[in-house]
Structures are given as structure tokens and as C-alpha cells.
Amino acid sequence: MPAIAWSLSNWNGPRFRFRLIDRNLLRSMTFILFEIGKDIYAEDFEKPFKEEMQLFYAYESQAFLEANSCPDYLKKVEARLREEYDRVHSCLPSDYAGGEGSIKQVAEHELIGKHKETLVDKDGSGLTRLLEDDKVDDLKRMYDLFSRVRGGGELLEDRVALFCLEKGKEIVLSTDNQADPLLYVRKLLELKERMDHFVKEAFKGERAFTNKTHRSFSEILNLYARSPEYISLAMDNYLRGGKGSSSAGSRGGSASSSKVGGTLGEVVTEEQVEAVLEKCLQLFRFLSEKDMFERYYKQHLAKRLLYDRSQSEEMERKVIQMLKTECGYQFTAKLEGMFKDVGTSKDVQERFGQLQQLHERRESGQIVDLQIKVLTTGYWPTTASSQVYRLPAEVEAVRGSFERFYLNQHNGRKLTWQLAQGSADVKAKYDKVYQINMPTQHMVVLMLFNEGGAGAAGGGEGATLTLAEIEKATGLSQSELKRVMQSLALSNFKLLSKEPKTKEVEATDKFTVNKGFTNRMIKFKMSVVAATKETNEEHQASRAKIQEDRGPQIDAAIVRVMKSRKTMNHNDLMVEVTKQLQSRFTPHPGDIKKRIEGLIGREFLTRSTSAMNVYEYVA
Amino acid sequence: VLLSTVEQMPLKDLFYGRKKDKPATTGSVPAAPPPVPPKPAVSKDPVVIMFERYKESDEDRIGPEGILLLCQDMQIEPTDVKILILAWRLNAETQGYFTRGEWTTGVSALRADSPSSLVSRLASLDSQLRSGGATRSPAFKEFYRFAFRFSRTMGQKGLEIDSVKALLMIVMPPGHPHVHKLLEFLESTPTIRGFNEDQWTSFLLFSHEIKEDLSNFDPDGAWPSIYDDYVTFCTKH
Numbered sequence: 001m002p003a004i005a006w007s008l009s010n011w012n013g014p015r016f017r018f019r020l021i022d023r024n025l026l027r028s029m030t031f032i033l034f035e036i037g038k039d040i041y042a043e044d045f046e047k048p049f050k051e052e053m054q055l056f057y058a059y060e061s062q063a064f065l066e067a068n069s070c071p072d073y074l075k076k077v078e079a080r081l082r083e084e085y086d087r088v089h090s091c092l093p094s095d096y097a098g099g100e101g102s103i104k105q106v107a108e109h110e111l112i113g114k115h116k117e118t119l120v121d122k123d124g125s126g127l128t129r130l131l132e133d134d135k136v137d138d139l140k141r142m143y144d145l146f147s148r149v150r151g152g153g154e155l156l157e158d159r160v161a162l163f164c165l166e167k168g169k170e171i172v173l174s175t176d177n178q179a180d181p182l183l184y185v186r187k188l189l190e191l192k193e194r195m196d197h198f199v200k201e202a203f204k205g206e207r208a209f210t211n212k213t214h215r216s217f218s219e220i221l222n223l224y225a226r227s228p229e230y231i232s233l234a235m236d237n238y239l240r241g242g243k244g245s246s247s248a249g250s251r252g253g254s255a256s257s258s259k260v261g262g263t264l265g266e267v268v269t270e271e272q273v274e275a276v277l278e279k280c281l282q283l284f285r286f287l288s289e290k291d292m293f294e295r296y297y298k299q300h301l302a303k304r305l306l307y308d309r310s311q312s313e314e315m316e317r318k319v320i321q322m323l324k325t326e327c328g329y330q331f332t333a334k335l336e337g338m339f340k341d342v343g344t345s346k347d348v349q350e351r352f353g354q355l356q357q358l359h360e361r362r363e364s365g366q367i368v369d370l371q372i373k374v375l376t377t378g379y380w381p382t383t384a385s386s387q388v389y390r391l392p393a394e395v396e397a398v399r400g401s402f403e404r405f406y407l408n409q410h411n412g413r414k415l416t417w418q419l420a421q422g423s424a425d426v427k428a429k430y431d432k433v434y435q436i437n438m439p440t441q442h443m444v445v446l447m448l449f450n451e452g453g454a455g456a457a458g459g460g461e462g463a464t465l466t467l468a469e470i471e472k473a474t475g476l477s478q479s480e481l482k483r484v485m486q487s488l489a490l491s492n493f494k495l496l497s498k499e500p501k502t503k504e505v506e507a508t509d510k511f512t513v514n515k516g517f518t519n520r521m522i523k524f525k526m527s528v529v530a531a532t533k534e535t536n537e538e539h540q541a542s543r544a545k546i547q548e549d550r551g552p553q554i555d556a557a558i559v560r561v562m563k564s565r566k567t568m569n570h571n572d573l574m575v576e577v578t579k580q581l582q583s584r585f586t587p588h589p590g591d592i593k594k595r596i597e598g599l600i601g602r603e604f605l606t607r608s609t610s611a612m613n614v615y616e617y618v619a
Numbered sequence: 620v621l622l623s624t625v626e627q628m629p630l631k632d633l634f635y636g637r638k639k640d641k642p643a644t645t646g647s648v649p650a651a652p653p654p655v656p657p658k659p660a661v662s663k664d665p666v667v668i669m670f671e672r673y674k675e676s677d678e679d680r681i682g683p684e685g686i687l688l689l690c691q692d693m694q695i696e697p698t699d700v701k702i703l704i705l706a707w708r709l710n711a712e713t714q715g716y717f718t719r720g721e722w723t724t725g726v727s728a729l730r731a732d733s734p735s736s737l738v739s740r741l742a743s744l745d746s747q748l749r750s751g752g753a754t755r756s757p758a759f760k761e762f763y764r765f766a767f768r769f770s771r772t773m774g775q776k777g778l779e780i781d782s783v784k785a786l787l788m789i790v791m792p793p794g795h796p797h798v799h800k801l802l803e804f805l806e807s808t809p810t811i812r813g814f815n816e817d818q819w820t821s822f823l824l825f826s827h828e829i830k831e832d833l834s835n836f837d838p839d840g841a842w843p844s845i846y847d848d849y850v851t852f853c854t855k856h
Contacts, residue, residue: 570841574839597817601817607821612842
């Protein structure tokens with residue numbers, strides 16, 4: 001029909017030439033056709049029309065694609081489609097079911113659908129490039145266009161998740177990052193921020209993007225076995241008031257953090273600290289070995305509490321609260337116990353202080369202030385059993401006094417002194433009077449060099465003591481003592497001199513007060529009590545311990561499930577048990593199986609006599 | 620060749636000679652019926668006559684020596700499965716011993732009145748239990764489980780590996796699937812020191828269900844993990 005041919009040429013015409021078309025005329029024609037009969041319209045007009053359109057766009061898209069970068073292509077397509085929609089809307093009957101829509105679809109399919117992989121993978125300008133360069137507008141456009149075609153949105157989601165995974169792998173598998181826990185975590189936080197930024201700004205916060213990138217993060221975090229430890233260390237740093245600067249060996253960190261799309265910046269104000277801690281907890285959520293994290297967090301928290309290193313108690317409590325919400329009461333029960341102990345200790349100390357004032361303070365002429373923390377065993381991480389060594393008389397006096405006081409108050413309790421965990425503030429007179437904070441063992445040794453001290457047999461300042469004599473006087477083990485002497489005589493603060501001046505401490509060495517000692521600062525500390533990352537051996541040991549602890553937990557889960565279900569088949573049991581434990585760790589199926597066998601042996605379960613893969617609970 | 624260590628072990632020691640678990644008749648043999656009032660010196664009952672022949676001189680029960688004598692009379696080796704079948708039918712409590720009650724009740728039920736009739740009864744039981752597909756029968760299953768429990772040292776839950784190997788050879792009919800390979804596996808895995816009941820019981824089902832080429836073995840299945848290791852071993856060799 002010539003009228004149709006005329007319409008088509010008019011339709012196509014404006015694309016090649018900027019010719020005004022008479023839209024009204026066009027519209028009247030199509031409407032007339034439509035009125036004549038829907039099937040006539042469909043058969044004689046719409047069908048050839050669609051075919052023409054398809055051919056046209058197939059050709060045009062190919063040409064565009066070859067000549068343009070991905071973002072430019074998308075811009076062109078966006079414009080094209082807008083034109084097309086406009087035309088379609090004004091010239092074609094819109095109440096024809098699917099008419100408008102299906103015509104649009106042809107255009108969309110030809111321009112986008114057919115080329116979506118090509119676009120995404122376009123070398124130098126495809127999705128990866130856009131993400132790298134943070135081209136939010138281009139990404140937005142891409143998302144908008146792609147979601148109009150089938151599978152387009154999904155393709156983007158998968159590729160974005162893949163990008164995230166690749167970037168994440170780079171971070172966690174880099175040896176530089178692995179060597180510096182703080183840097184490691186910072187980089188991950190930056191990546192997370194970057195991905196969140198994309199999802200929010202370019203992908204309209206679409207859930208599917210979030211879900212898929214989260215899956216990538218789960219994979220990333222569990223690639224490196226020390227992630228739990230490192231996250232705890234990072235949090236420890238922020239809770240101590242550290243500003244999040246990386247250690248010396250990684251200046252490169254600050255350069256990349258200014259990169260567009262992810263800046264962590266300095267962490268100074270309370271809001272910033274809280275924000276970064278929350279972000280760290282987001283990473284925590286992706287860990288499959290949450291029980292490892294718990295172990296480290298407990299250790300690091302203990303150090304912070306015992307040495308008063310927390311910046312803000314409120315912040316500590318907030319974190320515990322967040323963990324509780326995340327993992328349940330069980331997870332944080334011990335941590336909260338630790339806090340309680342610290343609080344109770346303050347009260348105890350106050351009461352003791354008052355008591356002391358009344359009785360003994362002036363008596364011995366030496367005033368020793370005691371700062372005490374009473375810890376409930378079971379809440380706190382276990383430490384190697386403490387040595388018993390001899391304290392100087394005035395220290396021993398106050399120690400005994402406290403013990404009497406406490407046991408008086410709390411009949412039936414047992415106190416075990418953890419001297420090694422404590423420290424002493426010592427006033428030392430050299431060229432100036434210094435105030436030095438040092439571990440208890442150090443103090444015990446130094447006091448021997450005083451007048452009237454064990455080695456001072458009339459020597460006063462000139463007292464010389466051999467290692468053996470010190471050992472005898474203090475009761476410290478030789479290995480421990482060697483370390484102490486190393487610190488006192490050979491490290492940064494040489495409070496003592498060693499004879500002979502060798503690098504190692506030997507049993508025959510002699511020590512005297514180092515009269516030439518001087519230091520710029522009057523007040524200083526002799527030991528570093530910051531939490532540091534474990535050595536490889538320590539890490540192995542921790543891992544072994546955690547593995548050991550997991551066995552009984554798996555047993556408990558199995559028994560719990562079987563007790564309530566009475567009978568269950570093998571696969572279902574595996575699934576249930578894994579579900580029960582997943583807030584703490586992900587058990588290997590092989591491990592669960594072994595524990596099941598153990599429980600069969602101990603007659604908690606039996607195999608059903610009718611089917612060998614069904615278990616029955618033994619009441 | 621594999622089983623030389625087991626074969627060389629004196630059978631007596633393997634099964635009957637464990638002096639350490641020889642229980643005293645007083646009190647610690649639970650199912651022993653109370654001492655029967657002294658019978659007339661000569662009994663006409665052939666079953667009792669047999670008992671008298673084999674019983675120990677100082678105890679009212681048949682002991683390891685008697686059993687060896689019985690085997691001679693029946694003209695079978697002490698390692699013959701028929702002795703185990705006998706123990707099963709007698710519901711014997713303790714390996715190496717038959718009490719008077721166990722003997723008289725059980726042998727009478729078998730309707731045997733002489734060693735030769737006894738041995739032929741046992742032979743027919745053997746073929747009922749173990750020939751053809753009979754190993755899939757409930758009766759064999761019961762016998763198979765009995766064999767494990769019977770062979771255990773009193774108070775132990777498991778059976779040491781040498782006994783396991785010997786027991787497998789006796790109880791399973793020759794050519795039974797997986798037996799040979801399993802023995803090979805156990806031989807080359809000295810870390811396996813014994814079997815628990817679950818592992819023993821599962822083997823029967825395993826041998827019936829899992830094909831020789833292991834094609835239908837599901838590593839994620841509920842088989843005791845020893846069989847996962849067994850399959851790994853087989854695929855390597």
C-alpha cells in the first residue's frame with residue numbers, strides 16, 4: 001500500500017535528513033488504518049514497520065559501535081531512543097495492546113540487547129574502565145539502558161560483582177597488605193566504600209547489586225586466614241585513639257586513599273571513630289570464622305582494659321552492642337563480663353584506698369600506691385600461669401594488705417596474682433629524677449640496686465650483682481630474667497650497665513646501675529603494650545586452639561538438633577548443623593561427619609536399622 | 620600373602636586363648652544359669668554326654684581346650700565358620716566358653732546328638748546363611764553382628780584390627796565383594812587400630828550396596844569416614 005510505504009519512508013527519513021515531517025498526517029494515517037481493522041493494522045503496517053526498524057537499527061548500531069567508545073555509544077543510543085519513543089508515542093495508536101511497547105522493544109533490542117556483552121567488555125572503555133575511572137554518569141546511563149532489555153541488568157550486576165571480587169583479591173593477596181594489618185583493613189574499607197558509592201549513585205541502590213557485591217566480599221574476606229585477626233587489630237587501633245595511619249613501610253597507602261571514590265581520611269572526631277568502627281563491623285559480617293575474631297577481640301580488649309588504653313569507654317560499649325545485635329548474647333557475654341570487672345575493680349580500689357589511708361599509709365614511711373584490677377577467671381583470655389617472685393618489702397606489704405582486705409570482703413574466693421600483667425611506676429634518680437613506667441619484673445630487679453637492697457651490702461650506688469644473685473634474690477626463672485635484663489641493660493633505656501659488654505645476656509654477667517643514663521623525656525614507658533599482630537607460630541597455635549574448641553561446639557549442635565527432631569537423615573542433619581553454627585564459623589562437612597561418628601560411638605545417636613543414612617537420637 | 624601376620628598368629632591366642640579375660644564362674648559370667656543340681660553320674664541324654672566330654676575338669680563349662688577337642692571330633696578346623704555359627708545358635712556369652720545351659724539348650728534345639736550330626740547341622744546352616752545371596756538375609760545380618768560382639772574383649776566397645784581382619788575372613792563367604800580390597804586397605808593403613816560397631820555393621824551394607832568399581836559411592840553420604848578413606852585408597856590403587 002503506497003500510503004504505508006509513504007509513512008515508512010517518512011518515518012525513516014528524518015533519521016537521515018533533518019526533514020520536518022507532518023506528524024499529524026502520519027498519525028491520522030495510522031489511526032485510520034487502525035480503525036479499519038486491528039489485524040490489518042498489525043499485518044499491513046506494524047509488521048513491515050518493525051522489520052524496517054530492525055534492519056535500520058541493526059545497521060546503525062553496528063556502525064556506531066565500531067566508531068565509538070562505550071560511553072559515547074550509550075549517549076547516542078539514549079538520544080536515539082528518546083527520539084524514537086517520542087515519535088512512537090505521538091504517531092502510533094497507543095491503545096493497541098503491546099503496540100507501543102513492542103515497537104520500543106525492537107529498538108532497544110537492536111541497539112542494546114544484542115550488543116550488551118560487547119559493550120561491557122569493550123576494551124579501553126567498557127564497564128571495567130568506567131568503574132576504574134568512577135564515571136558515575138556513564139554508569140548510570142548504562143544501567144538505565146541495560147535494565148530495559150532482558151538480562152541486561154543481570155549482566156551488569158554480575159560484572160560489577162566480578163570487578164569487586166578482582167579488586168578485593170588484589171588487596172587481600174598482596175604481601176604488602178598482608179604484612180600490615182591496618183593497611184589491609186583500610187584498603188578493604190576503601191573498596192567497600194567505593195562499591196557502596198557505585199550502587200548508590202549509579203545503580204539506584206538496586207538490591208541485586210548490593211547482594212552480589214556482598215557475596216564477592218564474603219569470598220574476598222575468607223581468602224586470607226588472618227582477616228579476623230586483622231579486623232580486630234584495626235578496631236583496636238581506632239579504639240585506642242589511633243588515627244588510622246599505616247605503619248612506616250607503606251606510605252603508598254595515603255596516595256591511593258585520595259583516589260576518587262574511596263577516601264577514608266583521618267579519623268579524629270568521635271563521629272568519625274564510630275563511623276569507621278561500624279564499617280569495620282560491616283567487614284566482620286562477611287567473615288565465616290567469627291569465632292577467630294572473637295578470640296582476638298577478647299585478647300585485644302583485655303590489653304586495652306588492663307592498661308587503660310581505651311580512648312572512650314562509651315565507644316567500647318557501642319561496639320559490644322553492635323556485636324551483640326549481630327551475633328547474639330552468647331558472643332558478647334564474656335566481653336561484657338570484662339567490662340563489669342573493670343567497673344567493679346574501680347569500686348574495690350576506692351574502698352581499699354580509703355582503708356589504706358586510715359591504717360598503713362604513714363607507717364612504713366614508704367608510700368606505695370596500688371592500682372588494682374580484679375579479674376573474674378573465665379571472662380578474660382587465659383594467660384600463662386604467672387610466676388611467683390619476691391616483691392620488695394614495701395610492695396609486698398601493700399599487696400598482702402589488699403589480699404586480706406579483699407578476701408575479708410569476699411569469703412570463699414581465691415585470688416591469683418598475675419604479677420606479670422602488671423606494671424610499676426618508678427621514680428629513678430639519675431642525672432634527673434625520672435618517672436618510669438615498667439613491667440613489674442623490671443621494678444623488682446631494679447629495686448635490688450637500692451641501698452639496703454639485696455645486693456647492696458654496704459655498696460650503695462656501687463652495687464654490682466651477678467645474674468645468679470639477681471635470680472636468687474627475686475625468684476624469677478632464668479629465661480624470664482634474661483629477657484628482663486636484656487631490656488634493662490641493652491635496649492632503648494639502658495638503666496643498668498652490663499659487664500662484659502656483649503650483646504647477649506649470659507649467666508655470668510654482672511650488672512650495675514648505669515650512672516651515665518640520661519633521657520630527653522622525664523616521664524616515659526619501658527614497654528610497649530600495644531596489641532601487635534601474631535607471629536606465624538602464634539597464629540598457628542591460635543588456629544589449632546580454635547579448631548579444638550570447634551569440635552565440642554559441633555557436638556552440641558548435633559545433639560541439640562537431634563534431640564528436637566528425634567530422627568533425621570544425613571543430609572538434612574548436615575544442613576541443620578551448619579545453619580546452627582554459621583554465626584560463629586562454617587564447619588567442614590568432613591568434620592561434622594567425624595563428630596557424628598564420635599557421638600554414635602558414645603551412644604548419643606544410632607543409625608536407624610532400616611536405613612543407614614538416617615540417625616536416631618538416643619534418649 | 621597379605622594375611623600372613625594373621626595366619627601365623629596361633630588361633631588359640633586369636634580367639635580362645637585370651638587368658639586375661641577368662642572369667643571366674645563365680646558371679647562374673649552374667650548369663651550363666653545357676654549351678655544345676657548334680658545330675659546322676661551317667662546320663663542317657665546324648666547332648667549332656669557330649670557336654671560331659673568337652674567340659675573343663677574344674678568348672679562346669681566347656682573351655683577352649685574342649686572346643687578344640689570338639690573341632691577335632693567334628694573334623695573341622697577351629698577357624699571354621701561353623702564354630703562361630705554354633706556359638707551364635709547357642710547364644711554364647713563369652714568367647715571360648717560354653718556354659719552347660721547354653722550348650723544343652725542350644726544343641727538340643729539343633730537336634731544334634733553327636734559330633735557328626737552336629738557338624739552336618741552346622742554345615743547346612745552355613746549354606747543357608749552364606750551361600751548365594753543369603754548374605755542379604757536378616758538371619759545373616761544377625762549372625763554378622765553377633766560375630767563382632769562375641770569377639771570383643773569384655774568391657775571394650777571396639778574390636779582390635781587383627782581380630783577384625785580374621786573375623787572378616789571367617790564370616791564372609793569367599794569372593795564376597797570388597798572383602799579382599801578392604802583387607803588390603805587395612806593392611807596398608809596401620810593407623811587404623813580397630814573397628815567400632817558402627818564401622819563393622821556398616822560394612823555389610825557397604826559390601827552389598829557399593830559396586831566393585833565404586834561408581835555409586837557418594838562421598839557426601841553417611842558412610843563412616845573410614846569408608847571414605849577406603850574408597851580413596853582404592854581409586855589410588
